[in-house]
Each structure stands twice: as structure tokens, then as C-alpha cells.
Amino acid sequence: MLYRTAGQFKTSYVADQALFTVKQDAFLLGIILLLGWVVFPLTASEFTFQTLLIPILIYALAAMGLNILTGFAGQLSLGTGAFMGVGAYACYKMVTLFPWMNPIIAILLSGVFSAGIGVAFGVPSLRIKGFYLAIATLAAQFFLVWLFEKWSWLYNYNASGAIQVPNLEMFGVFVSGPQAASVTEYYIVLFVVTLLTLLCINLTRGNLGRTWKATRDMDIAAELIGINLMKSKLTAFAVSSYVVGVAGALYVFMWKGAAEPNVFDIPLSFQVLFIAIIGGLGSIMGNYLGAILIVGLPVVLNVVAGTQVFQMSALGAAVLVALVAAVAFLGWVARNGWTIGAVAGFAVLTLIYGYAQTQGFRIDSALIEHINVMIIGALIIFFLIIEPHGLNQLWRLIREKLIIWPFPH
């Protein structure tokens, strides 16, 4: 009903291949943009900015970069964290060497450095394929993080070995560093992320995107129909590393404020990979959905587990039950019988957890941390089983059903 396409006629091929073939999609995007640009900044608290809004955008951007390489061009990479690090260190060197530089320009330029390094580590992809390539990208991961630690020029020889974001000014307003307001940082992140998302959408829809997809689906066949594999793979590495590098610069400059080399270690790479895969490989929107889930879930779990008050834990249990209900609905839409058992199990666990909370069963914070890790691991497996193609695919199924609703076919 909401998505009825009756009356929306396409009279040309151009219209048929437009970005929004269904009017409601454009309307929905308009609402999301309104939320992001106006409603959230006006209503969000400091906590929401720092634990949800800013990290979700940054992680979504990093996942988008990885998704271009892995989802669109089919080259599995496990070195995302290190490439984020290259972006962050490049940005740090630029703003400390050239303090007059506009911070946004510095952030956007820092991606160029990670793109260069990305291409260098992408060269083996011309000969190495599949999991061998994935391990090869780990060489980049471990080598670069080692370099961040040993090459003291990178962190201006300071004693701590960490990079510390200075106060940066733009038009008389602090945009980065300890004195910057969260809302300014949020707007800068949002601006950069919107810009790069637009870029990625258009790149993946255009000529370059099609050569990537052909390379992904079967590189030998792609080569036979005249696609230059070297160009295709290396541009994928370059664009991907650029986006990832910018995400890394934002990660340190707009969110963390300081970073040690081990921040960019392998867990970060995996976190970004989870987001890309749970969101859906080969999609742009999926990165946002994945980031919301992976970043948001621990926050929800922490808030739930961190409150010992009776009402709050009841509220937490309600939130979890709502989450389970949402997952169950998605599973129902995906028509996977296996889901029911998993959801039931999850619901029972939630109830036990909620009950333990109401009984004043105190859980220390280390234990909560461990339980969070466990739950996230279980959820990854769970989501892979109910929909291996990710949240984006779930949304597509829902949308298809809404378009033909109330008819089944």
C-alpha cells in the first residue's frame, strides 16, 4: 500500500535506469536525510553523538570502502584496519606539518595516501586469488601496524607513541580536538559521509562499477570480454582504500581524539568486515544497516546490563524482546523455518537475563564485556544463517512484498 507503484510509468530507458525507479524510495531517503541533517543534531544528547551517531557513520563509511573492494570487485581484504590507520596518520602529519590547512581538505586528502598504499598492496591480487589474497592483505595489516609503532616520524617523536588530535579551527569554530563540540564533529562527519556515499553510489552504477562486478563474478570471463583486469582490480583497491582512509581519518579526528597504533589492529578490520557482510556484500545501504546493528547492539546491551535498577532492567528486557520480535519478523519475511528455533532460544535467554537482572543479580562489568562478545559472535552466525546476503537483502525482500501487497504474488 505504502509502496504502490501504480501510476508510475516509465517512458524511456533513462527513466528505467534512474536512481529511484520507485517514487517512494526517494521519499524515504528524503526522510532519512531530514532525520540525519536536522532532527538528530537538534535532539541528540552528548552520549548519543559519541556512542551512536558519529561511530555509526564512520563505521558505515569504512564498511562502504571495504564493500567496494570485497562486495563489488570480489577481492577479500582483511587489512581494513591498517588502511584506516594510514588515513589517520596521513591526516595527522598533514595538520601538524601544515597547520593552516583546512581540516576537511586534510581529511579528504588523507585518503589519497591510503589509496596509494592500498594499490601497492593490491598488486599481488593480480596473481593471488581468493583466500590466499585475504591472507596476503593480512601482511599489510601486520606490517603497517608495526610501522606505525616503529617509525617515530609518523607520530612526531612524542613520548607516548600515540597521535593526539590538536585543536583545529575552521571559520573561527573548533572542528576537531578536545575543544570541538560534538554537534560540529557530527556535521563534518555527516558531510564527508554523504559526499562519499554519493560518489560510491555513482561509481558502482557506472562503467567502473560494472567492470568491478564482472571481475567479481568471474575474472577470467571478464578478461575475455575485454575488461582490463589490472585496471579493474587496482582501481577497486584505490577507491576502496581511499574511502577507508578517509574513514580512518574521521575515526581519529572526529571521534576518538587520540590513537595508539594498536587501535588499528586486526579486531578493527574484522569489525568493519562484519558490518560489510551483515549489511550485505555488494550494497551501499547495507553498510549503514550493518553499522547500526554492530555499533548499536553493544551500546544497547551495555545500557541494559549496566542498570541495576528494577524498572530500568525491565525496560532493557523490553528493548531486547522488541529486538527479538523485529528479528523474528525479518525471519518470517525471509521465510526461513530455522529462524523460529533460534529466535525462541534467544528469547528464552533474554528472559533469563532479564529475570536475573530483576533479582538484583549483580554482574560485574568485565563479565558484561565477555557476554557481549559472546552475543555478538552468536548474532553474526545467526544473521548469516537467516540471511547470508545480509540486512540489505532482507530490506529488499520486505520492499518487494510491500510493493505487491496485499497480493501474495
Add this chain to the structure above:
Amino acid sequence: MLNDIFIAPFADMISAPDFLMQVLWEGLVSGILYALIALGFVLIFRSSRIFNFAQGIMVVFAALTLVGLFAMGIPAWISVGLTLGVMFVLAVAIERVVLRPLVGQPDIILFMATIGITLFLIGFGETIFGGENKVMITEELGIPTGDTVLEPFNGLLILQHLDITVVVVATLLVLGLLAFLNYTQMGRAIRALGDDHQAALSVGISLQTIWVLVWFIAGIIALVTGIAWGARAGVSFALEVIAYKALPVLMLGGLESITGAIVGGLMIGILEKLFEIYWGQPLLGGNTETWFAFVLALVVLLFRPQGLFGERIIERV
């Protein structure tokens, strides 16, 4: 500079052969452990095409379970038995809950699922046994702890009895495994499945049984590695770094090759130690062991994309 890179290290090696032997011995011991982890990995990859990232965590998990059970007051050897039981249950659970619903999915999805298993096991292990560093129950298991001092070339060579035990046990385990794979019905079934899934299924080999079996064998290997490594470095999740070390071993040796895993493991163990001592510490500020193996494997792979012992890659459109 050139002197530092090409001449000085070799001069050092020749002038102190006893130290060189010490370095080689230590490289050999860690190489054998890398080979063991890689072996569990290869078995799973051959029989199910699953790139099992969780192998390293299974090492930690097995070691944690063993220490945790012992801490509950269960005698050491019974704890070992119980840990094997836990690893078996784990194998069955992974096959039922994770692999069976995901059968036929793209490789990367299964790979992600094993990362999910990794996270789950980390969280689960820490929830039950706590996250703090633990001491492996070396003496209770009857593993000798002293050392033997040899004096080759009028120098000094210290062999930890623990390391000798590790080498002997690992060698026996590898030989046993090879015998199992070559001379028993089950072992042949595993190899058949590795060669051709469809053909293996059509002669009546049960995929499910083999998968459980393979994951259980990987679990046994994980326990042995866990005891050995835990005795050297303590038991905590920091041990998972050795899991990453198994990956370049696999690249070097080839994902399907058992020989490759063993040879690659020994090569990487010895070469990275040599590089660290003679080139890394004097020239690069040390701690090169984190990446040396990967870069070595990368360079080898540029010339042999399927690894040293991997099956030749034939691509068709």
C-alpha cells in the same frame, strides 16, 4: 648499510655457531607448533572448503577448559579426558548449529561464520573461566620442566625439556595423523571428501560424520598445541596471535596440502626467528615476528600463486 644487511649477520652466525643452533632450535619448536595449528586447518579446509578462522581460538579454548577444569579440583588426566569430551561436543555443536544450515553458501559466508564462532568462543571462554591470564598445569600433567645444557663448539646450547617433549609429542601426533589418514577407513573417507565431494557422497561417505570427525581432530590438535604453547607462555586469549601465524604457513604450504602445512610451519618458525635475531633486532628495531611470516609468504606467492605444495590452479570459464 649493505654490510649490515648482507655480511654482518652471516659473520655473526659463523662466529657464534652455538647461538645460531640455539636460535634454530627455538625456531624449530615454534615452527612445529605453527605446523600443528596449520594441520588442523588444512584438514578442515580439505574436507569442507571452510577457511576455519576459529582454529587458533580452539587452541586457547581447549587450554582454558583444561586449566579451568583442573582448577575445579578434577585430577589432571581426567581433566584432559573431559576437555577432549568438550572438544567433541564443540565439534558436534558447530556442525549442527553452524555448518549444516550454511551448507552450499559462498566461501566468504562460511569464513565469516567461523569468525563468529571465534568471537563466541572468546566470550564463552571468558564468561565461564574468567579473562585473566592462567598458568598451564605443566607439572601436574607430568611434563618435564628442567633443561639440558649441551656444549657444542665450546659454546652453550640450552634445550628446555619442555621443548623436547613438545617436539616429540608433536612429531608423534603428526605421524599418527598421517597413519590415520592413510591406513584407516575413516581417514580415507576424509581424504576422499577432500578430493571430490560428489564422488565421495555417491559412494556412501557421510558428510556430517566426517565433518564432526574433522572438527574433533582439529580439537585434539588444538588441545595439544594449547598445552604446549600454554606451558611456554601462559594461558590467555593473547595466545590467539599464534593462530594468525598459522595463516602464512597455509599460504606458503598451500591450503590443501598436509605436507605443505608441516614444511611451511617449520620453514616459517625457523626463518622468522633467524630474521628477527640477525636482521630485525639490529636493523629494524625488533618485533618483526608479527609480520615477517606474512611478507615472506606474500613474496613466495607472487611466484607460486598456489603455495609451495598446493594443487595447481586450473581455471576455466
